[in-house]
Amino acid sequence: MSPHAGTGCRAQKKPVVVLAGEDRNDRRSLRIILEELRPDMRGRLVEISPPVRLREASPANLAHRVGKLANLARARAVRENAELACVFVHEDLDAADSEAYVQTRERVQKALEAELGNVHYVLAVWEMEAWLLLFPEALTALVSTWKIPAKYRARDTGRLQDPKRIMMREVTKAPRRYRESDAPDVLATAVALGCHERPAGGNRSWDRLREDIAQCCGRHLQQR
Numbered sequence: 230m231s232p233h234a235g236t237g238c239r240a241q242k243k244p245v246v247v248l249a250g251e252d253r254n255d256r257r258s259l260r261i262i263l264e265e266l267r268p269d270m271r272g273r274l275v276e277i278s279p280p281v282r283l284r285e286a287s288p289a290n291l292a293h294r295v296g297k298l299a300n301l302a303r304a305r306a307v308r309e310n311a312e313l314a315c316v317f318v319h320e321d322l323d324a325a326d327s328e329a330y331v332q333t334r335e336r337v338q339k340a341l342e343a344e345l346g347n348v349h350y351v352l353a354v355w356e357m358e359a360w361l362l363l364f365p366e367a368l369t370a371l372v373s374t375w376k377i378p379a380k381y382r383a384r385d386t387g388r389l390q391d392p393k394r395i396m397m398r399e400v401t402k403a404p405r406r407y408r409e410s411d412a413p414d415v416l417a418t419a420v421a422l423g424c425h426e427r428p429a430g431g432n433r434s435w436d437r438l439r440e441d442i443a444q445c446c447g448r449h450l451q452q453r
């Protein structure tokens with residue numbers, strides 16, 4: 230709580246960064262990455278819960294959905310009595326990396342920028358689980374029986390088919406199989422061990438997120 234609370238002074242709160250995603254696990258995962266990689270994000274992140282559904286929207290629907298999301302983000306900042314620094318919007322592509330990834334990301338990013346200005350569209354290929362496959366050491370540190378088979382190492386994990394299935398069927402075994410709610414813990418372990426600096430493979434959407442975070446801290450947070 231601000232030291233001025235209750236004194237009649239208006240609290241000088243730092244501008245907030247709003248997180249949106251397809252579900253709670255996405256938002257938790259994004260929060261962990263942002264807070265752990267950039268401590269200046271701590272205490273600034275707030276969430277909006279309606280699921281993001283942008284990549285498959287028709288042009289008219291996209292504008293409508295982006296407008297609704299922007300209104301929610303602005304209202305969330307107002308609730309915090311803070312300015313809106315920017316918005317991170319996560320969605321899975323649900324397909325392997327290809328030229329379509331680049332086109333879809335740019336199309337939705339432009340629509341978001343037109344409405345919000347400072348915004349990062351985080352489109353994961355194929356889905357967030359492909360990022361987890363970059364961090365074999367973290368997976369084994371979290372659950373000792375979890376191991377990424379050699380055939381998935383040093384690969385472009387964005388081009389693997391159905392990484393969630395790979396996580397559930399090939400990396401993890403009964404009785405302790407991977408669940409979607411494990412994703413934030415895997416990422417937290419990866420960052421704690423420093424694995425994010427030496428991923429065991431590549432993934433353009435992961436690299437893009439790292440660039441977005443750097444850009445955000447250099448521009449959207451610095452200017453405030």
Ligand SMILES: [Zn+2]
Nearest residue numbers: 315347445449
């Ligand atoms: Zn930003």
